[in-house]
Amino acid sequence: xxxxxxxxxxxxxxxxxxxxxxxxxxxxxxxxxxxxxxxxxxxxxxxxxxxxxxxxxxxxxxxxxxxxxxxxxxxxxxxxxxxxxxxxxxxxxxxxxxxxxxxxxxxxxxxxxxxxxxxxxxxxxxxxxxxxxxxxxxxxxxxxxxxx
Amino acid sequence: xxxxxxxxxxxxxxxxxxxxxxxxxxxxxxxxxxxxxxxxxxxxxxxxxxxxxxxxxxxxxxxxxxxxxxxxxxxxxxxxxxxxxxxxxx
Numbered sequence: 001x002x003x004x005x006x007x008x009x010x011x012x013x014x015x016x017x018x019x020x021x022x023x024x025x026x027x028x029x030x031x032x033x034x035x036x037x038x039x040x041x042x043x044x045x046x047x048x049x050x051x052x053x054x055x056x057x058x059x060x061x062x063x064x065x066x067x068x069x070x071x072x073x074x075x076x077x078x079x080x081x082x083x084x085x086x087x088x089x090x091x092x093x094x095x096x097x098x099x100x101x102x103x104x105x106x107x108x109x110x111x112x113x114x115x116x117x118x119x120x121x122x123x124x125x126x127x128x129x130x131x132x133x134x135x136x137x138x139x140x141x142x143x144x145x146x147x148x
Numbered sequence: 149x150x151x152x153x154x155x156x157x158x159x160x161x162x163x164x165x166x167x168x169x170x171x172x173x174x175x176x177x178x179x180x181x182x183x184x185x186x187x188x189x190x191x192x193x194x195x196x197x198x199x200x201x202x203x204x205x206x207x208x209x210x211x212x213x214x215x216x217x218x219x220x221x222x223x224x225x226x227x228x229x230x231x232x233x234x235x236x237x238x
Contacts, residue, residue, distance in 0.1 A: 052156035052187065053205035058164065058223040066160040068186075092204060093221040105159050112184075115163040122224040123168070 003078060003117045004103065006144055010034035010079040011137040017081075020054070020089040020097070021046055024065045026081045027102030036077025037104040044072060045102065049089070057091035061128050064118075066103035073104045076114065080140055082132050098132040121146060149180040149237075152194040154202040154210065158186030164223050165201050172229045178237065199236055 010030040017023035028042025044067035049056055057063045079102035086096035101118075105111045121127050121144055134140045151169060155162035162184035169182050185193035187209050194200050197215045204219045216236045222228055 048156050052209075055156060055203040055205040056161060058161050058203070059225070060222060064160055064164075066157060068157045068159065103160050108159060111159055112163050112167070115160060116167040119164050119167045119171075119224065123226060125224070 002114060003121070003144060004076040004105070004114045005034070005036070006078040006080065006141060007034045008137040008141070010036070010077060010102075011140055012079075012081045013134065013137065013140070014084045015081055016085070017083055017087055020049070020063075020087050023063070023081060023083060023087050023097065023100045024049070024102070027065050027079045027100045030079030030081060031077050031102045031104050034077050034079065036073070036075050036079075038072040038074065041067060041072040041104060044068075044070070054089035054091040054095075057089045057094040057097055059122060059128060060094045061086065061096070061098045061132065062094070062122065063089055063097045063100045064103060065100055066105070069105050069107050073106050075104070076106050076111070077104045078102065078144075080131065080144070082134065082140075099128055149178070149199075150197045151180050151182045151199040151201060152190075152197045152215070153182065153184045154187055154190055154194070154200055154206050155184070156187055156206075158184055158189070161203070161223060162186070165220060168223065168226060168229055169201055169233065172226055172233055176230065176234065178233075199233070
């Protein structure tokens with residue numbers, strides 16, 4: 001199994017975001033920078049949270065921002081944003097968020113294997129604090145590829 | 149036995165829940181068909197499910213169901229999933 005592509009240009013470290021919307025837009029900008037999604041995908045990810053609530057905060061300190069496959073997705077991709085100051089998404093248990101993942105999936109078919117690899121990364125409880133503390137993109141890529 | 153993981157898009161978070169639920173069930177030696185679905189299709193996807201796995205945001209939208217609705221806080225905490233699935237199925 002392999003993760004959706006996570007190139008360095010999709011990684012933003014120590015970003016300043018005052019609100020969860022700004023944090024999600026940064027993840028969307030990472031997906032746009034790597035050519036995985038168009039700029040409108042950010043607003044789709046935000047709309048999912050506005051519509052359904054902060055359920056994307058799936059673990060303490062971690063949000064998995066994503067929307068459905070659609071015309072704004074160009075190819076499968078991941079983005080990682082770490083925040084200099086954690087922001088609240090309004091989640092009852094897992095706030096505040098210091099790491100935001102952006103996920104773009106081109107089609108529902110066949111996406112499960114790559115998303116399953118996210119479980120392999122984050123079932124290790126040390127992964128979120130290690131990513132939050134990382135000083136460079138190479139360190140984050142190594143953690144996400146489980147090379148350290 | 150049928151278990152359905154529900155999220156907003158039917159990809160991403162519900163897929164992670166599906167994968168980790170399958171791992172926990174294998175560890176417990178239980179056989180179940182685990183699927184991921186989005187909240188808009190919960191009526192059909194979960195019509196014959198024994199268990200629905202989701203987060204607290206979707207409990208109201210899931211509404212009345214014969215299935216046992218289990219709210220998961222940390223999708224990557226296999227211990228939490230194990231305890232809640234064991235309690236529901238045991």
